[in-house]
Amino acid sequence: MGGLRRILTERWRNAQDYLHRLDSLQATGWSRLYAGHRTNQLDHVGQMLLIHPIWRPDAITAEAIQGPRAFYAPPSNAGGRCNAELLWGYKCPLLATRTFHADHVFPYWAGGSTIGSNRLLLCDVHNRMKGGDLHIYPWELPTPDWVYDQISRLASVIEAESAS
Numbered sequence: 510m511g512g513l514r515r516i517l518t519e520r521w522r523n524a525q526d527y528l529h530r531l532d533s534l535q536a537t538g539w540s541r542l543y544a545g546h547r548t549n550q551l552d553h554v555g556q557m558l559l560i561h562p563i564w565r566p567d568a569i570t571a572e573a574i575q576g577p578r579a580f581y582a583p584p585s586n587a588g589g590r591c592n593a594e595l596l597w598g599y600k601c602p603l604l605a606t607r608t609f610h611a612d613h614v615f616p617y618w619a620g621g622s623t624i625g626s627n628r629l630l631l632c633d634v635h636n637r638m639k640g641g642d643l644h645i646y647p648w649e650l651p652t653p654d655w656v657y658d659q660i661s662r663l664a665s666v667i668e669a670e671s672a673s
């Protein structure tokens with residue numbers, strides 16, 4: 510139980526930090542954060558902030574950076590397994606015959622990619638519970654590779670725009 514408490518405390522602290530920094534950053538925030546990223550001085554929360562849609566020039570669509578809004582052909586009720594454990598720390602006790610949904614681990618609204626490594630299979634009940642909640646995002650895991658891909662793509666577009 511001590512382990513779970515520590516994990517939840519860390520997740521909530523990261524979510525709070527994320528929201529606080531998102532709120533306090535100004536228009537120049539992206540370049541500042543990116544400079545830190547280039548010199549390996551940016552923390553995990555800062556990296557996740559770099560891919561937030563608020564920084565994007567109007568010319569870049571969400572689809573171009575994150576992929577489509579939803580996962581292609583979400584599985585129905587055929588042979589799925591609810592991965593509630595990753596978010597809530599316990600195995601889903603509901604029947605395996607429920608309808609399953611492919612959801613984003615890091616939410617799309619905050620810049621999450623529609624990519625296999627950011628895909629989470631949840632039963633219909635846990636899918637509704639998750640929503641876009643960043644408090645249950647597994648912040649204790651390392652920054653996913655797709656985040657670095659997004660940062661590179663954003664940087665090339667934003668730097669090209671500021672140079673012109």
Ligand SMILES: [Zn+2]
Binds near residue numbers: 631
């Ligand atoms: Zn479930």
